Amino acid sequence: MASSLRALRPAAATFARAAAVRPASVASRYVIAFSRSASNDSTDSQPKKDLDVGELQGATFKIEPLRRVGEDPATMRARLLYQSRKRGTLESDLILSTFAASHLGSMTPEQLKQYDLFLDENDWDIYYWATQEPPLPGQENQHLQQEALSEQKKEQQLPPNPRAGEWAQTVGTFKPAYRPVPARWKGSEILELLRTHVKEKGMGSKGGMAFMPRLEEYK
Numbered sequence: 001m002a003s004s005l006r007a008l009r010p011a012a013a014t015f016a017r018a019a020a021v022r023p024a025s026v027a028s029r030y031v032i033a034f035s036r037s038a039s040n041d042s043t044d045s046q047p048k049k050d051l052d053v054g055e056l057q058g059a060t061f062k063i064e065p066l067r068r069v070g071e072d073p074a075t076m077r078a079r080l081l082y083q084s085r086k087r088g089t090l091e092s093d094l095i096l097s098t099f100a101a102s103h104l105g106s107m108t109p110e111q112l113k114q115y116d117l118f119l120d121e122n123d124w125d126i127y128y129w130a131t132q133e134p135p136l137p138g139q140e141n142q143h144l145q146q147e148a149l150s151e152q153k154k155e156q157q158l159p160p161n162p163r164a165g166e167w168a169q170t171v172g173t174f175k176p177a178y179r180p181v182p183a184r185w186k187g188s189e190i191l192e193l194l195r196t197h198v199k200e201k202g203m204g205s206k207g208g209m210a211f212m213p214r215l216e217e218y219k
Contacts, residue, residue: 050184051182073109073112077105080104080112080119081215084096084097084104084119085212085215087123091123091127092124092126094210095130095131095194097213098197098213099193099197105216115190121185124179125179126194129194130194130195130198131198132179
């Protein structure tokens with residue numbers, strides 16, 4: 001037992017040094033607060049509520065965003081530029097880094113504050129809010145029906161003669177359920193700018209979003 005502990009000490013020391021010098025990243029936007037999520041208090045008979053920022057479905061803790069005060073505009077733009085590029089998914093990296101390159105330098109102080117709050121949202125939520133078309137009037141709850149159908153399909157057996165190929169049963173067959181925009185971002189100028197950016201820089205457009213743009217310095 002003692003020899004095993006001695007063997008672990010070098011690895012533990014290396015991890016501690018790495019943690020001590022690790023640069024601030026997008027993860028530093030959050031602190032974890034253990035509190036019962038509001039989503040856990042809902043029942044099947046109650047309408048689903050929007051998850052608050054930092055809440056996870058079924059979780060008993062909330063990831064509270066860090067709030068920074070006293071930043072000058074140049075510092076704030078530099079931080080938001082970095083946090084637009086260092087996300088949790090490649091899709092968000094590409095969308096938000098190109099968006100920041102196009103709009104961050106010309107944002108007003110109020111737009112900067114809104115964009116700062118927007119970056120606290122979950123990466124996949126941001127991605128789907130920016131890329132999915134909103135439902136037609138009268139179809140706002142269609143995403144709930146899609147989720148129910150998806151669960152039913154999972155319980156069904158595969159077709160008797162599936163297509164050949166390693167990815168044949170997934171490529172072109174997956175359609176994610178619509179993710180409704182929460183009330184706090186409905187009518188948001190930042191979200192509308194992001195949606196316009198996605199349409200203008202989408203597949204086939206000049207420039208596109210295949211690569212992150214070069215870093216810029218805002219003064």
